[in-house]
Amino acid sequence: MTQDRNRGVDDPARLRGIVRDIPQATVARLPVYLRALHELAERRVGTVASQVLARAAGVSPAKLRKDLSCLGSYGTRGVGYDVATLAEQIARQLGLTQDWPVVIVGVGKLGQALANYAGFADRGFRVVGLLDADPARVGQIVAGSVVRPATELERVVAEHGVCIGVLATPAGSAQRMCDRLVAAGVSSILNFAPVVLSVPDGVDVRKVDLSLELQILAFHEQRKDAVRRAAGVLGAMRA
Amino acid sequence: MTQDRNRGVDDPARLRGIVRDIPQATVARLPVYLRALHELAERRVGTVASQVLARAAGVSPAKLRKDLSCLGSYGTRGVGYDVATLAEQIARQLGLTQDWPVVIVGVGKLGQALANYAGFADRGFRVVGLLDADPARVGQIVAGSVVRPATELERVVAEHGVCIGVLATPAGSAQRMCDRLVAAGVSSILNFAPVVLSVPDGVDVRKVDLSLELQILAFHEQRKDAVRRAAGVLGAMRA
DNA sequence: CGGCCTTTGTGAAGGAAGGCACAAAGCGAG
DNA sequence: CTCGCTTTGTGCCTTCCTTCACAAAGGCCG
Known part of the structure; x- marks a missing residue:
């Protein structure tokens, strides 16, 4: 108690919860911890040691x-x-205690998968618009919403105060749609199209590249192959 | 010429192309450079300076x-x-000069998107099996291939010598399918299911989390919001 | 052939992230 | 109340990554 009262407002541990100086690497892991915690909560676990939570999240306790x-x-x-x-606390830090209206631009297979993805709704992301430039897709019902023409992009963004947009278009139209999102007021973009987007300062872009990860795996797999071959050669020499 | 002949086999620049000591961060960027180079090649560009290529890839020239x-x-x-x-050279380093047979486990919307994704085939990844545990999906044609029952997993892996598997199942069955892939001989796994997989040593797992990226964006967006609000308050005070 | 201009390749410095190890702090038993 | 056990929070060190700045190297032009 005495110690607690001695803790001034500039106590480091307290301040850290207020000012935001969280390393990028940490921010990227918080969602993982959050998911693990939700799973624990579902299993009626009340408290958890760092060792256990770390194992569940796939990181080291330290x-x-x-x-x-x-x-x-x-x-x-x-x-x-x-x-x-x-x-x-994690949800608060990540900004998940509020609702985030989101538009999805491009409703191909990937866009549909995203629209149906439960992980979005669970975290406060509400899909308020599905947009596609292809007339054949407009009017279809996906995840309970009707697909609207891309021309309505600006209207949807303004109407719902959208500031996060998801791009799941082909590579060719991604930059154009990105520009329109930004012009309409969107300041964070999650890009699934295989292009490097250019955006003005103040706009955040994160890219998810489906084939990039596979190429990294191929790199390591090739390395393992090389090691196996080398081991084989050495084994043959020894024999 | 003289200099070239003087370059022994232990010349640093030469060796680096042979022994593999490439930083993780670099490996993760090589696919980006490769994509940019392919685009330049399509536009009939013969040579490119680091400054130009860097801009195309979204990194600094250095x-x-x-x-x-x-x-x-x-x-x-x-x-x-x-x-x-x-x-x-990049393709060679990444191991993309050979064909990689790949199985996709889980053929929901996401699995279908992956099966149709041109970026895989372009980089030497050949989908040799689409597997799903849901009888309703088995037999459907996706991306020109028939969806096979999950029971055939071991057979498909053995038949094609698959060493890379893609998991696009619901969270509940991911670990089980992962275990079967590993038991069948797969040593690299790309996981789209929102779970932390546990695998034995020697098996590489990479995770793509669709909602993780969105949560990171929300974090930054919230920060920007806070800054805007603070600026607004300051502005009001000044007035 | 020689000088100039451009661009690469890289050492060195700075910064971010990871891991270790331990002191501080809380709980419960006796 | 005190002692001992458990687990957190964190200072320090190491490792990895990024950025800077410049020497070395090649082409081009006169």
Whole structure:
């Protein structure tokens, strides 16, 4: 108690929860922790030690603790973290306590998968518009919403105050649609099209490249192959 | 010529092309460079300076040059890089000069999008099996192939010597299917299911989390919001 | 052939992230 | 109340990545 009262407003642990100085790498892991915490909560787990949570999230306990310490001091020494409290704090930091209206531009197979993806709705992302330039797709019902023509992009964005857009168009039209999203007021874009988008300052773009990851796997697989071959040759020489 | 002959086998620039000591961060960017190079090649560009290529790939020229220097010395000072040569070297390093048979497990909307994705075939990834546990999906034609029952997983993997598997199942069955892939001999897995997979040593897993990226965007968006609000308050105070 | 201009390749410095190890802090038993 | 056990939070060190700045190297022109 005495110590607590001695903790001034400039106490590092407290301040860290207010000012935002969270490393990029940590931000990228918070959603993983959040998912693990939700799973624990479903299993009626009340508190969890860093070791257990770290295993569930696929990271080392030290990294987990350091990450969580960026949010403030929400653990109890000798016990662990309260699952519900920690989940709420992470959600708050990530901005998931509010609803985010989102438009999806491009409703091919990928766009449909995204529109149906439960992980979006669970985290407060509400799809308020499905847009496609292809007349054949306009009017179709996807994930309970009707696909609207791309011409309505500006109207949908303005109507719902959308600031996050998802691009799932072919490569050819991605930059054009991106420009229109930005002009309409969108300031964060999740890009699934295989192009490098150029956007003005102040707009965040994150890219998900389906084939990039596969190419990285191929690199490592080839390496393993080479090692196996080398081992084989050495084995033959030894024999 | 004289200099070239003086370059021994342990010349650093040469060796780097042989021994593999490429930083992870660099490996992750090579596919981006490769895509940019292919685009340049299509536009009949013969040589490209680091500055231009860097802009096309969305990185800084210095980073690009350092990355490329890991592969060896394939640029010409005062001129730039030969587009075709460089593309070939990158493809070789990534292991894209060979064909990689791939199975896709889970043929929902996402699995279908992946099966149809041109970026796979272009890079030497050949989908040799579409597998799904849902009888309603088995027998459907997706991307020119018939969807086969999940029970045939082991047979397909063995038949084609598959070592890369793509998981696009619901969260619930991902670990089970992962275990079967590994048992059947797959040693690299691209996981789209929102779970942390556990695999034995020697197996590589890469995870693509569709909602993770959106959550990171929300974090930054919230920050921008906070800054805007703070600026607004300050502005009001000044007035 | 020689000088100039362009562009690469890379050492060195700066910064971010990861891992170790331990002190501080809480809980529960005695 | 005290002791001992458990687990967090964090300072320090190491490693990896990025950026800067410049020497070395090649082409081009006179």
